[in-house]
Amino acid sequence: ICVVRNGKGSTALLTGGNHGDEYEGPLALYELARTLDPKDVSGTVIIVPAMNYPAFRAGTRTSPIDKGNMNRSFPGRPDGTVTEKIADYFQRELLPRADIAFDFHSGGKTLDFVPFCAAHTLLDKAQEEKAFAAVEAFSAPFSMRMTEIDTVGMY
Template identity: 35%
Template sequence: MDEAEPFTYDGGRVDPGETQNVRYTVSETYLGDPVRMPVTIINGERPGPTGFLSAAAHGDELNGIEVVREVAHEWDLGELAGTLVCLPVLNVPAFLAQERYLPIYDRDLNRSFPGDPESTSAKRMAHRVFRNFVAPCDFGLDFHTSTRGRTNTLHVRADMDDGPVARVAKAFASNVIISSEGPSGSLRREASRMDTPTITIEMGEAHRFQRPLIDSALDSVRSVLAEFGMLDTEVVRWPGWRTVIENHDEKTWIRADAGGLVDMHHERGGLVYEDEIICTIANPFKTDSTTVRAPFTGLLVGVLENPLVYPGNPLCHLVHLDERTLRALERSREEPVFSANPEHPPAR
């Protein structure tokens, strides 16, 4: 039987059976003081794969921070097989400023991976994170939220044409998976290209903890760890219903054609039918209004939170539901069901 191995990074080593909380230097301030990223590494006594959980690549996206912290510091991981690398705050400067992007030149850390030690500040930081804590892993879960002023239902973004990535995505057991490689420089795309299959989890809105979403994500993290044999628990591959969005014509951002104040008629995660009114936009006097209708039957995976728009501003993100998925969703909202076996979903 193979023996558990130490996890090593520049300047440190975590032996089997050991947990370390590290403040790892990723950059420096204008005063030359170190910028330190919190990292918790749990190396189980039993051999197994290595996975990473990351959050706050955008500094104002907080839901994932709580997911990663709870796994690292509240779960009983005494029987863990393998190693968990927990990165609750990737973008420390943006987190401290409570901004989305790095305050230095407004750069997006999540377009800077795998990084470059001789390039911009963002790419240098990305390089240190990627080389030490991402590249050594066998899979990864990267948690995000919507940008400020909007909110997302919990869903996965993953390249479903990549078999190892699809395995992670299915084990996470979300109802909605949007399939794509991801933007160039994003953590999930660059990690997956370098043999660390990684998915993005979108959940909720910026600047807050949303407990129901956090709890749901924690259940799915447990399912992924079970899939890779790291925890002895059930894998929930089938969440009752699922839609995988693979084509551009199966999803759309619906944008405002008029400026004004928005009355949204549906919440995040709402089901809307073709030609149903999603929202209305009116001027301050309510003397002129515009109705916005669904171009097809689908699920609102993202909706506006800030009710003020200019023409062209996004109102909602709608993904298509085929007839079979629609019926399964309608039934699940009457009586939610779950199955651990993707080949045998619950009978109706």
């Protein structure tokens, strides 16, 4: 985990490696953590390049330790499997600190993805507006409005 803080302001949480075989997010976030100049930050940036570190190290979508799919393990459990414990830490410690969160995904070894940016519909409409403003600012060729149909994802 890399935290860059400069003065007061909002907090952004940037995560990658939710699935261990998706390398683009972790590589971009490791590079950002290495090069981000605090002078360019107003507030706080929390960077977690490889959320599911065991899966990232193994190059597998799920954890080699417990076969856990991080993206289906939220809100997690402090007394659960390794994957559930990591999800619990994010749910209790990191997500509450964030004003906005970006979770970088790609297709991994099995899926072909077109470049897109997505945000979830939220009960908090002010937060939802910020999320969709970020989608627009990202300027991806495609964008998506997502509605959760389960309660086991990160958001």
